[in-house]
Amino acid sequence: MKSNNRPMILVTNDDGYKAKGLSKLVEVAKEFGHVVVMSSSESQSGKSHSITIKDPIRYKLVEETDEITRYVIRGTPADGVKMALCSLLDRKPDLLLSGINHGTNSSSSVLYSGTMGAALEGAIHQIPAAGFSLTDYRPDADFDASEPFLRQVIQQLLIKGLPQGICLNVNIPAIARDQIRGIRVCRQTNGYWTEVFETREDPRGSKYAWLTGSFVNREPEAEDTDEWALRHGYLSVVPVNTDFTAHALIGSMKEWETEKVDNEGRS
Amino acid sequence: MKSNNRPMILVTNDDGYKAKGLSKLVEVAKEFGHVVVMSSSESQSGKSHSITIKDPIRYKLVEETDEITRYVIRGTPADGVKMALCSLLDRKPDLLLSGINHGTNSSSSVLYSGTMGAALEGAIHQIPAAGFSLTDYRPDADFDASEPFLRQVIQQLLIKGLPQGICLNVNIPAIARDQIRGIRVCRQTNGYWTEVFETREDPRGSKYAWLTGSFVNREPEAEDTDEWALRHGYLSVVPVNTDFTAHALIGSMKEWETEKVDNEGRS
Numbered sequence: 001m002k003s004n005n006r007p008m009i010l011v012t013n014d015d016g017y018k019a020k021g022l023s024k025l026v027e028v029a030k031e032f033g034h035v036v037v038m039s040s041s042e043s044q045s046g047k048s049h050s051i052t053i054k055d056p057i058r059y060k061l062v063e064e065t066d067e068i069t070r071y072v073i074r075g076t077p078a079d080g081v082k083m084a085l086c087s088l089l090d091r092k093p094d095l096l097l098s099g100i101n102h103g104t105n106s107s108s109s110v111l112y113s114g115t116m117g118a119a120l121e122g123a124i125h126q127i128p129a130a131g132f133s134l135t136d137y138r139p140d141a142d143f144d145a146s147e148p149f150l151r152q153v154i155q156q157l158l159i160k161g162l163p164q165g166i167c168l169n170v171n172i173p174a175i176a177r178d179q180i181r182g183i184r185v186c187r188q189t190n191g192y193w194t195e196v197f198e199t200r201e202d203p204r205g206s207k208y209a210w211l212t213g214s215f216v217n218r219e220p221e222a223e224d225t226d227e228w229a230l231r232h233g234y235l236s237v238v239p240v241n242t243d244f245t246a247h248a249l250i251g252s253m254k255e256w257e258t259e260k261v262d263n264e265g266r267s
Numbered sequence: 268m269k270s271n272n273r274p275m276i277l278v279t280n281d282d283g284y285k286a287k288g289l290s291k292l293v294e295v296a297k298e299f300g301h302v303v304v305m306s307s308s309e310s311q312s313g314k315s316h317s318i319t320i321k322d323p324i325r326y327k328l329v330e331e332t333d334e335i336t337r338y339v340i341r342g343t344p345a346d347g348v349k350m351a352l353c354s355l356l357d358r359k360p361d362l363l364l365s366g367i368n369h370g371t372n373s374s375s376s377v378l379y380s381g382t383m384g385a386a387l388e389g390a391i392h393q394i395p396a397a398g399f400s401l402t403d404y405r406p407d408a409d410f411d412a413s414e415p416f417l418r419q420v421i422q423q424l425l426i427k428g429l430p431q432g433i434c435l436n437v438n439i440p441a442i443a444r445d446q447i448r449g450i451r452v453c454r455q456t457n458g459y460w461t462e463v464f465e466t467r468e469d470p471r472g473s474k475y476a477w478l479t480g481s482f483v484n485r486e487p488e489a490e491d492t493d494e495w496a497l498r499h500g501y502l503s504v505v506p507v508n509t510d511f512t513a514h515a516l517i518g519s520m521k522e523w524e525t526e527k528v529d530n531e532g533r534s
Contacts, residue, residue: 048345049315049378056467056475078315078379083476087464108391110511111316112345124375124459156523165457166513182526187512190432192391197354200323208323209350224517237523241513244377245454246433246506250491256423256504259449 007033014114021100096122099132274300281381288367363389366399
C-alpha cells in the first residue's frame with residue numbers, strides 16, 4: 001500500500017468490478033488520493049447490508065501501483081468493506097466511496113441497496129462514507145455529467161468529514177450536465193416498491209416467480225425529499241443514520257414495559 | 268386462506284423452515300389468529316434486507332388448514348414478505364412476526380439481520396411488524412422461557428398497532444423464565460463487529476477467508492440501550508424506523524448545497 005501522505009480512499013460498488021459506474025468513481029477518486037478498490041466478481045444488486053457467513057469469501061489482488069490497489073472478491077459489498085478494514089489495509093482509510101450505482105437508490109431503495117450497505121458499513125467503522133447512484137439502470141449509462149458534483153462531494157467529505165455513525169446517500173439525475181441544477185440536502189422519501197410476481201412453471205411442474213416492481217411515492221409533492229430533488233434536476237444528498245432507532249417513540253412506548261410476568265402472559 | 272374473522276398473522280424467519288425458533292413463534296401466533304408461514308428452504312442468516320433480482324424465486328404451498336397456511340420458498344426473508352403481500356395473500360395481514368432468530372440482533376446487528384429485514388419490509392407496507400431474536404445461536408436453543416413475553420408483545424401489537432414506517436426489534440435473553448426481569452423499551456446500542464478473517468489457501472493456491480467476528484460495545488454503561496437491557500435480564504424492545512434519514516443533520520448540512528457548477532468542480 002504505497003499511499004505516502006496522500007489520503008487513502010476505499011472504493012467499492014455493487015455492480016461488479018467491470019461496471020462503468022465503478023470506473024468513473026475510481027477515475028475521480030484518484031485525483032484525491034491513493035485508491036483501494038474492493039469490488040465483487042459478480043453483481044451484488046439488491047444485496048442490502050448482507051454478509052457472507054456460511055461460505056468462504058474468495059479474494060485476489062489484481063493490481064498494485066502507486067496510484068491504485070485493486071482487489072476482486074467473491075462476496076457482498078459489506079464483506080468487501082469488512083475485509084479491507086479488518087484484514088487487508090494497514091490503516092483506516094480516510095474515505096469510503098461506493099458506486100456509482102447503475103440505478104437509483106433514493107427513497108426506500110436505500111434499504112435494499114448493496115451500494116448503501118457498503119457505505120453504512122463504513123459509517124459503523126467511523127469512516128466518512130458515501131454511496132453514489134445514477135438514475136439510469138443501463139450498463140452503458142452515461143456517468144460523465146456527474147463528474148464535477150462527485151468532486152464537490154468528495155472534497156467536502158475530506159475537509160469536513162461526517163458525524164459518527166452517519167453516511168451519505170447521493171443520487172444523481174441522469175440528465176445532461178448543463179441541466180443539473182445543483183445539490184440539495186434532502187430526507188428519504190416515504191415510498192415503497194409494489195411488486196408484480198410473474199409466476200411460471202418449470203418443465204417439471206414446480207412453481208417459480210420473477211420479482212418485478214414499480215415504485216410508489218407516498219408524498220410526491222414534498223419538496224424536501226430526495227425523489228422531488230431528482231425529478232427537478234438536483235442531485236440529492238441524504239444523511240443516513242446507522243442508528244435505526246425511532247428515538248421520538250421511546251417515551252410514548254413506556255407503557256409497553258412490564259416487570260416480571262407471573263401468569264403465562266395470557267392476561 | 269380460511270382466516271374467517273380472526274386476525275391474519277404472517278410469520279417468517281431467517282433460519283429456514285425447520286428452525287426451532289420458527290416453530291415456537293408459530294405455536295404462540297396460532298393462539299391469536301390464522302397463521303401464514305413464509306419460510307426459506309435454507310438459512311438466510313446475515314441476509315439483511317436483500318431481495319432476489321437475478322434469479323427466480325421458487326415457492327411451494329406445503330400445508331393449508333383452518334389454523335395455518337404454510338409456504339416454503341427459495342429466497343430471502345424480504346422476498347417472502349413481498350411475495351406474500353403482493354401475490355399470495357388475498358388481503359393485507361394484521362400482523363407480521365419474524366423469528367424467533369437463533370442469535371441476538373441487538374445493537375448494529377439489526378443492519379445485517381435477515382429477521383429484521385423481513386420486519387422492516389412489513390413496516391414499509393404499513394403492517395405492524397416485529398422481529399424476535401434469542402441470545403443463543405445454537406440450533407437446539409431453548410425458546411420456552413420467552414413464551415409469556417411473546418404473548419404480551421403480540422397482544423399489544425394487535426391492540427395498539429405501530430406508527431407508520433416503524434417496526435420492533437425484540438431481543439430475548441437466553442435465561443430461565445423466572446430470571447427474566449421484564450420488558451424494556453430501548454435504543455439501539457452504539458457498537459460494531461470487528462472481524463477476524465481466517466485466511467487460507469485452497470488446494471489450487473487461491474486465497475479465501477472465513478469471516479468471524481466479535482462484538483464491541485462503544486457504550487457498555489448506557490442503561491437505555493438494548494445491550495444493557497439484555498445483560499441485565501430484560502427483553503429489549505427497540506422501535507426501528509424505515510426512514511434512515513439523520514433528520515437532525517439536515518439543517519446543519521445546508522452548506523453542502525450548491526447551485527449549478529460552472530467549472531469542473533475542481534474549485
